[in-house]
Amino acid sequence: MMCPKCAGKTSVIGSVGGLVRERLRRCTKCGYVFPTIEAIKFDVFWKEYLRDISEINKKDFEKRDKQDG
Numbered sequence: 280m281m282c283p284k285c286a287g288k289t290s291v292i293g294s295v296g297g298l299v300r301e302r303l304r305r306c307t308k309c310g311y312v313f314p315t316i317e318a319i320k321f322d323v324f325w326k327e328y329l330r331d332i333s334e335i336n337k338k339d340f341e342k343r344d345k346q347d348g
């Protein structure tokens with residue numbers, strides 16, 4: 280991640296864990312300190328949705344198998 284002030288290189292100086300990870304970064308060039316957030320892109324609801332979709336597809340395949348045979 281680059282510095283928002285001078286686009287210089289930054290290094291992590293601290294972090295707070297959890298579902299959302301917060302990091303404190305410091306620019307090696309100008310010394311500017313800023314926080315960043317790292318979060319899970321696909322949440323639990325999205326997983327549930329994908330599971331439901333795959334269940335529906337499975338049923339559809341089973342139906343098709345019976346029709347063919």
Ligand SMILES: [Zn+2]
Nearest residue numbers: 282285306309
């Ligand atoms: Zn900087």
